[in-house]
Amino acid sequence: MPRNLSVILLPTSDCNVACDYCFEDKTSDVLSHERLSEIVDKVFDHMDRRGVDSLMIHWQGGEIMTIPPAWFDRAHGLIGEAAAKRGKSVEHGLQSNMIGYTKRWNGVIERMFGNSVGTSMDYPNLHRKLFNAGPDEYTRIWRRNVLKAREAGIDLQAIAVLNQETLDRGAESFYEYFVDELGFTDFQANTPFPGGEQNDAKRDLGLDLDDLIRFHVDLLEVWVERGFERGVRVGPFDALLDTFLGRPASLPCIWQSNCTDEFLSIDARGSVAQCDCWVTSYPEYFFGNIFEASSLTEMLDNSRAREKFNDRPAVVLESGCIECEYLALCHGGCPVRTFTVRGTLFEKDPYCGLYKALFGGTEKVARRIASERAGITGVNTFVAAAESRGGCCSTRETANDSALVQLTRRSGSETGVTWPLLAD
Amino acid sequence: MDPVINHVTVAQLGAFDGKPVVVRSHSPASLVRALAEVRAETGGAPGADPTRIRWVQILSPEADVAPLVEWDSAAPIDIILSAPAEQYTELHKFATLRDRHPIRVTISVVHGFKKAVLVAAALQFSIKLDIGQPDAGLVDELLEVVDLYLHRTTVGEPIEFFHSALLSFFHEEPDSLWRIQEDDPAVFRYVADEADTRQLRRTIGNASADPSAFVDDLGREILAAGGECVACEFAPMCRGYFKVPDRGYDCAGVRRIFGELATAATQLSADLEVQAEAQERSDAP
Numbered sequence A: 001m002p003r004n005l006s007v008i009l010l011p012t013s014d015c016n017v018a019c020d021y022c023f024e025d026k027t028s029d030v031l032s033h034e035r036l037s038e039i040v041d042k043v044f045d046h047m048d049r050r051g052v053d054s055l056m057i058h059w060q061g062g063e064i065m066t067i068p069p070a071w072f073d074r075a076h077g078l079i080g081e082a083a084a085k086r087g088k089s090v091e092h093g094l095q096s097n098m099i100g101y102t103k104r105w106n107g108v109i110e111r112m113f114g115n116s117v118g119t120s121m122d123y124p125n126l127h128r129k130l131f132n133a134g135p136d137e138y139t140r141i142w143r144r145n146v147l148k149a150r151e152a153g154i155d156l157q158a159i160a161v162l163n164q165e166t167l168d169r170g171a172e173s174f175y176e177y178f179v180d181e182l183g184f185t186d187f188q189a190n191t192p193f194p195g196g197e198q199n200d201a202k203r204d205l206g207l208d209l210d211d212l213i214r215f216h217v218d219l220l221e222v223w224v225e226r227g228f229e230r231g232v233r234v235g236p237f238d239a240l241l242d243t244f245l246g247r248p249a250s251l252p253c254i255w256q257s258n259c260t261d262e263f264l265s266i267d268a269r270g271s272v273a274q275c276d277c278w279v280t281s282y283p284e285y286f287f288g289n290i291f292e293a294s295s296l297t298e299m300l301d302n303s304r305a306r307e308k309f310n311d312r313p314a315v316v317l318e319s320g321c322i323e324c325e326y327l328a329l330c331h332g333g334c335p336v337r338t339f340t341v342r343g344t345l346f347e348k349d350p351y352c353g354l355y356k357a358l359f360g361g362t363e364k365v366a367r368r369i370a371s372e373r374a375g376i377t378g379v380n381t382f383v384a385a386a387e388s389r390g391g392c393c394s395t396r397e398t399a400n401d402s403a404l405v406q407l408t409r410r411s412g413s414e415t416g417v418t419w420p421l422l423a424d
Numbered sequence B: 001m002d003p004v005i006n007h008v009t010v011a012q013l014g015a016f017d018g019k020p021v022v023v024r025s026h027s028p029a030s031l032v033r034a035l036a037e038v039r040a041e042t043g044g045a046p047g048a049d050p051t052r053i054r055w056v057q058i059l060s061p062e063a064d065v066a067p068l069v070e071w072d073s074a075a076p077i078d079i080i081l082s083a084p085a086e087q088y089t090e091l092h093k094f095a096t097l098r099d100r101h102p103i104r105v106t107i108s109v110v111h112g113f114k115k116a117v118l119v120a121a122a123l124q125f126s127i128k129l130d131i132g133q134p135d136a137g138l139v140d141e142l143l144e145v146v147d148l149y150l151h152r153t154t155v156g157e158p159i160e161f162f163h164s165a166l167l168s169f170f171h172e173e174p175d176s177l178w179r180i181q182e183d184d185p186a187v188f189r190y191v192a193d194e195a196d197t198r199q200l201r202r203t204i205g206n207a208s209a210d211p212s213a214f215v216d217d218l219g220r221e222i223l224a225a226g227g228e229c230v231a232c233e234f235a236p237m238c239r240g241y242f243k244v245p246d247r248g249y250d251c252a253g254v255r256r257i258f259g260e261l262a263t264a265a266t267q268l269s270a271d272l273e274v275q276a277e278a279q280e281r282s283d284a285p
Helices: A033-050 A069-086 A103-113 A135-151 A162-167 A172-179 A210-227 A237-244 A276-281 A296-300 A305-320 A333-343 A353-374 A379-386 A404-409 B028-041 B084-097 B114-122 B134-149 B164-169 B211-224 B252-283
Strands: A003-012 A055-057 A089-094 A118-121 A155-161 A186-190 A234-235 A263-267 A271-274 B005-009 B021-026 B051-056 B077-081 B103-106 B124-130 B188-190
Touching: A003 A033, A003 A276, A033 A055, A033 A069, A033 A296, A055 A069, A069 A089, A069 A103, A069 A296, A089 A103, A089 A118, A089 B028, A103 A118, A103 A135, A118 A135, A135 B028, A155 A172, A155 B114, A162 A172, A162 A210, A172 A186, A210 A237, A234 A237, A237 A353, A263 A276, A271 A276, A271 A296, A276 A333, A276 B021, A296 B211, B028 B051, B077 B084, B084 B103, B084 B114, B103 B114, B114 B124, B114 B134, B134 B164, B164 B252
Parallel strands: A003 A055, A003 A263, A055 A089, A118 A155, A155 A186, A186 A234, B005 B021, B005 B188, B021 B051, B051 B077, B077 B103, B103 B124
Antiparallel strands: A263 A271
16 A cells, blocks of 8 residues: 555536546536545545555546535535544645636635646547537637636646547647647646447547557657657656656556555445546446445455456466566556456556557657767667667667666665665 | 574564564464564564564465555565466565565576566566576576666666676675675574475585684685686675585576676776766866
């Protein structure tokens, strides 16, 4: 169990828009403050059992802004009081489609969410729709509200789900739309997956892998050239580049060694599952109900569904993952992407080919940056030795090599022995 | 501080009161229970006598990890894989302990051990290779792991003995392979129980020797007998490590491993010099 627990909390499954590819089963449930307190108490009990002191709550829906801002102010107070009593620290993150945003939200966004909101938009928008209007009107309102929020000093990050037209228009247009046209300095490209009830839009979500790879490789180049050293972050490249450059990095949840170690999701009815997609779409994969269970820890420990998630990383090793040079970064990929495409948890992520291309491309850029910073040109004997054995290295790369990374980052003892408590 | 670290079982713990120990058990549950009792005896304060329990060893990675998940301790955990080609699938469940405990995986160098290295490295666990006298096939597998250690950018934790050997060559300060491998009886005393003689292979038959002089005595004895150690450039680090238990073992394969690490250290030094010169040039007014 990490020192931080993340909970994706869905206080409502109600939504104010009608996107074609949404994976959620919408309901009108809204969490009461009494039940919120019950959830928080049981989560804190679980954290006590596992020796975890800090909690990150990612507030999502449904659509979060279908609940009044005052509800969040009260929730913030309740959680804060409970945390103070229990000696826990709690942070809050907000994900909203921004369609219902008005300036009434500014206060709580500042007080509770650090003046920061994650939102989402596609380029071009094909699938995000209002109940009574299509993608163009959706985009118009979203854009207006994003600009208003930014004027109010709110920092916005965006998630874009890629579609075939995104790939056809190319990475440069995509980058220009978010950075130059809308002024985002932090956004990420997500791959689509057909979660929840099937429909025509979801059946058409599949993208050509070669096109997808080409798009990502181009986007990486565009970002490195235009944004990397100018404060623009584009996911997942930014975290990957940090990783390859030996900096602290937080890779996306799809690439965790086991996402059950990192987070869980709870909806307004008290259902507990792995993440928002599971809790809104797949009751057979619920871990249990937090209102019915006397202990969240025991519910998690005894859940057959959760056991499958825990078993998955070891099982997918046999799908070729164990021989993959990027196993440490991907661990077989995202369970929900796998399940929605393959119908089972026990295969590797269907975007494996894309991930490998992303890792390889970003690693190459990291080598180039490291070499330039190190002032190294010409032939690297260290690398040449690897190449002569059919090793992996193709450019001069000392400043990014495993051995050097370890020498500079991991060697607690200059005398050699690195296992804790031996060097004294 | 007592320089000797005793490797003991849970049952033997009471006989080593106050002494530095590594505690081993097949059962995480009994390990956690025994250490809780020790803590209660030493006043109950978390972290009481922190230097005494140097680390714990889990001898059966198949065992239920749940007691460790709720264990109120930050003690380092060493997971012992004696059959790594089969047991590598057990490693993921220990990943949940990473934030609270330093984790190391000690992997027996037997055929197919590389699978366990790949998984342990991917999970960012430290690795120690428990190495005997490897045959040609194992030397090839070890060379693949050396390459992984030196060149795979996603490997971020040490793989021993490669890491300490590389540092030793890099700093031109000979280290002892016996110490690196925790096999020097001057520092590590393995208190066997009847069922487990795993770590005795290099000292068995030498029980009457003075533990504090064991490595020096053995080194002198091997050098006096002549043979390949006399002219071996890696003898100052190895000190006969690979000549035990079979004194006739041909070290050609392990010399290739040392050679790879020594060459890498030389090249790394050269590259860092180039880097430093480039830095000086860029810093110049």
